[in-house]
Amino acid sequence: MHTCDTLVRADWIVTQNDTRDVIQDGAVAIQGGVIAAVGPFADISANWSAPETIDLGPSLLLPGLVNAHTHAPMTLMRGLADDLPLMQWLTDHIFPVEQKLTPELVRLSALLGCCEMLRTGTTCFYDMYLMEEAVADAVRETGMRARIGEVIFSFPTPAYADENAAFDVVRRMHAASADTPRIRTAVMPHALYTTSPQLLTRAHELAQELDIPLHIHLAETETETAQSLEKFGKRPVAYLDSLGLLTPTTLAAHCVDLTDDEVATLARTGAHVAHNPESNMKLASGIARVRDMQAAGVSLGLGTDGACSNNNLDMFAEMASCAMLQKVATLDPTAAPAQQVLDMATRGGAACLQWEEIGSIAPGKAADLTALDLDQPGLMPIYNPISHAVYAAGGGDVRFTMVDGHVLYRDGAFLTVDYPALCAEVRDAAEWIRKQTGAEAANK
Numbered sequence: 001m002h003t004c005d006t007l008v009r010a011d012w013i014v015t016q017n018d019t020r021d022v023i024q025d026g027a028v029a030i031q032g033g034v035i036a037a038v039g040p041f042a043d044i045s046a047n048w049s050a051p052e053t054i055d056l057g058p059s060l061l062l063p064g065l066v067n068a069h070t071h072a073p074m075t076l077m078r079g080l081a082d083d084l085p086l087m088q089w090l091t092d093h094i095f096p097v098e099q100k101l102t103p104e105l106v107r108l109s110a111l112l113g114c115c116e117m118l119r120t121g122t123t124c125f126y127d128m129y130l131m132e133e134a135v136a137d138a139v140r141e142t143g144m145r146a147r148i149g150e151v152i153f154s155f156p157t158p159a160y161a162d163e164n165a166a167f168d169v170v171r172r173m174h175a176a177s178a179d180t181p182r183i184r185t186a187v188m189p190h191a192l193y194t195t196s197p198q199l200l201t202r203a204h205e206l207a208q209e210l211d212i213p214l215h216i217h218l219a220e221t222e223t224e225t226a227q228s229l230e231k232f233g234k235r236p237v238a239y240l241d242s243l244g245l246l247t248p249t250t251l252a253a254h255c256v257d258l259t260d261d262e263v264a265t266l267a268r269t270g271a272h273v274a275h276n277p278e279s280n281m282k283l284a285s286g287i288a289r290v291r292d293m294q295a296a297g298v299s300l301g302l303g304t305d306g307a308c309s310n311n312n313l314d315m316f317a318e319m320a321s322c323a324m325l326q327k328v329a330t331l332d333p334t335a336a337p338a339q340q341v342l343d344m345a346t347r348g349g350a351a352c353l354q355w356e357e358i359g360s361i362a363p364g365k366a367a368d369l370t371a372l373d374l375d376q377p378g379l380m381p382i383y384n385p386i387s388h389a390v391y392a393a394g395g396g397d398v399r400f401t402m403v404d405g406h407v408l409y410r411d412g413a414f415l416t417v418d419y420p421a422l423c424a425e426v427r428d429a430a431e432w433i434r435k436q437t438g439a440e441a442a443n444k
């Protein structure tokens with residue numbers, strides 16, 4: 001008999017391991033935040049004893065979902081402006097608020113984002129924003145896992161006066177994250193249309209020097225492609241490749257407007273792609289060629305993008321949208337099947353984040369887990385748990401989320417956050433934003 005810290009038991013376990021095993025009446029043995037064993041409850045309980053058993057009963061246990069591209073602090077601007085073209089939306093509504101951001105506002109909205117993610121089954125996220133050190137504080141406080149990075153523009157922001165100062169922030173964040181294994185960093189130039197070739201090259205060099213990944217928005221719209229052709233004489237993917245920035249540690253968010261050659265380039269370079277179907281739909285950016293990228297062997301993850309262009313951080317909803325959008329785009333109901341989409345939201349996300357220890361329930365992996373409540377009417381009956389995870393479930397069906405062996409959310413309660421106090425602070429901050437934007441007058 002072995003001993004461990006915790007046993008988690010559930011009616012169904014979707015492991016997402018290499019053979020995609022699904023276990024009925026299963027259990028996971030957890031020791032020191034790491035999965036020691038997984039299997040049928042009868043086998044696990046015969047071999048492992050623990051002071052604590054969390055028996056989830058009629059639940060579907062999954063590896064925690066991985067949000068491969070988001071901007072967690074944008075929760076504070078959720079619903080502030082919708083139904084507008086991307087550039088008008090950004091310049092008239094989002095950038096004016098962002099010009100007045102403070103670290104305290106960023107921390108508060110990142111805390112809200114973390115709560116929403118835990119509530120909807122996400123345990124790890126790849127986050128790009130201004131004043132990202134405040135996001136690190138929220139990640140530390142909540143107990144989540146994240147790869148974070150200060151977004152770098154060629155122009156001044158409230159977070160830094162110039163490019164040099166922005167790169168200093170990246171170095172400082174990287175050094176500060178060394179003592180928290182749940183937090184890793186990346187270098188994050190915003191996009192081709194908000195940076196210079198010199199900045200991009202410098203970002204690549206810093207990523208190599210610090211041995212961390214690089215994360216950038218790429219090929220999001222046809223407008224971006226037109227600008228890239230005009231300025232650089234190349235389409236976005238070809239241009240970034242010519243600068244040497246597409247590597248196996250690069251994550252490109254969006255990749256909507258791609259030619260066949262560009263799909264092949266992404267596959268050849270080993271760069272990863274974060275697909276954001278709901279944001280792409282809402283901003284009318286277009287439909288990423290997920291089926292073609294999958295066929296070409298491109299490494300794919302799934303993300304929500306920020307809460308302003310989605311308008312939620314619910315990865316269960318994102319999975320359904322991903323599958324549906326590919327089917328309607330290709331007029332092929334076999335496109336983006338449930339297992340492939342679940343792979344994108346788990347193992348694929350782990351690859352995008354360069355985080356080997358997450359993405360499946362298997363011995364040696366981090367104990368990052370989430371569970372759906374199978375007593376919910378919308379999840380009954382159950383024949384195929386993978387179908388349910390992708391097509392039937394919403395984040396509101398989540399009843400349990402664990403990171404690193406610690407329960408962070410269970411049956412309505414956030415265990416690391418004073419949620420009522422957070423709500424009060426968020427309401428106060430929203431009042432302030434209303435005043436800044438004149439939304440108060442507009443709403444009357």
Ligand SMILES: [Zn+2]
Nearest residue numbers: 217253305306
């Ligand atoms: Zn984005």
